[in-house]
Amino acid sequence: MPETPLMRDNGPVNHADQDAPAVPEEGQTKDSKGSRLHPRVTSFRSRRGALTVAQQESWDRQWPRIGADVSDHRLDAPSWFGRDAPLILEIGSGTGTATAAMAKAEPHVNLMAVEVYRPGLAQLLQQIERDEIPNIRVLRGDAMDVLENMIEPESLTGVRVFFPDPWPKARHHKRRLLQSPTFALIASRLKAGGVLHVATDHAEYAEAIAEAGNAEPLLTSLDWESPMTHERPVTKFEDKAHQVGSAITELIWGKIRS
Template sequence: MSDHGRMHMQRSGGSAAPDAGAAHPYPRITSFRSRRSALTEAQQEVWDRLWSQLGTQARFDAKPAEHLDTTAWFGRRAPVVLEIGCGTGTSTLGMAVAEPDIDVVAAEVYRRGLAQLLSAVDREGVSNIRLVRGDAVDVLEHMFAAGELTGVRVFFPDPWPKSRHHKRRLLQPTTIALIADRLRPGGVLHAATDHAGYAEQIAEAGDAEPLLQRVRPGDELPISVQRPTTKYETKARHAGSAVSELLWMRRR
């Protein structure tokens, strides 16, 4: 983690270093694939100039738990939304611009995707986006406290379509339980997928989580659930894949 990134992390009071031999409360899920992450010259220039200010690396190892101090990082106190797997940031950027009073933390494992989003943030002069490179479960578990988030967005996570790979899907009951714990009362979990089987699995897990309830027509929500249409989504629709929007609210 950069020195600047450490400025925006605070130790949670009374935390002890985790026991390396203890069972992890939230099982790690290999929900992403290996990809090339070489940056273009322009992307590298923006990365070198802005990453230490707007980005941080999620690394925890055997240290005491540390939480993001989003008030210090964004320079204000505002509702915070975590977007997991932001990709190249099309939805992240569009939704952040539409909601300037909401601060967005975009988490992604792929450096190139983060670099594309960072370049767009620089180009558009957007001030309410920060970036984290790291695993979603690590980010949720260690970087945010219970009841801290106003929203969590997970758009088009890898469906791992083969049956033997379903265990690698991100949105399993344990991860949804962790998301629910990190949401404040009334906070929103917004997931979207174009894979029918994965949509069924997410729906079943979300409905089974006791801290969550389905968002109903007329419910007043603290964040927008209107997403920009991405190139990936357009291709999926043209291929005949229906997109499922799945929305829950943390019980008040």
């Protein structure tokens, strides 16, 4: 992707300390040799899908202004949105039903949706265009890259992960997005007072998520009464879960300190 004024370079790599021990600085995501401090989880399936002609046309009109491929450049969110406002990241927005509803319900926030599935993003772009929603930007690619490279530490007011893929088979659990390293990374990107909101319809994954989130020292579990939470719109995936009678678990944490 060509560099745009929206992106800031992370700066040159400092090779001087290549032999320094890999002690992470606050907010640092790679060690002195450039290796990831958070082991990489590939949490998504590779899914193909063509865009309809109308979706492609909408994509072509809007992508240059409100879409970007995931990169390793720091994002300058205020300049991309054209205003400085509380920044919320939605991870795995799917077809964007909840994204659009949240953006309309919370016009005072800048909402960024990251998703790997292009047809899902295309549906969201169509809805943004149809409903003239001004406060959404979309990123295509792996949310782990967004968190590690594009988001400034202590910069997010909220992170929302609705119905992450549960990877139900034990041998696939390692592919789950929400594990301890991801919680640590999310916590490092939240501002003090920022909120992480997760919803899942998978009971066993809910338990694993709760355990990992509760073990993250920078986060504290919040209940529904917290004034920091928002009303979550029903997502497309949740609609399907309701149809088969699955119970939904909501998990909410606040970042207590820097």
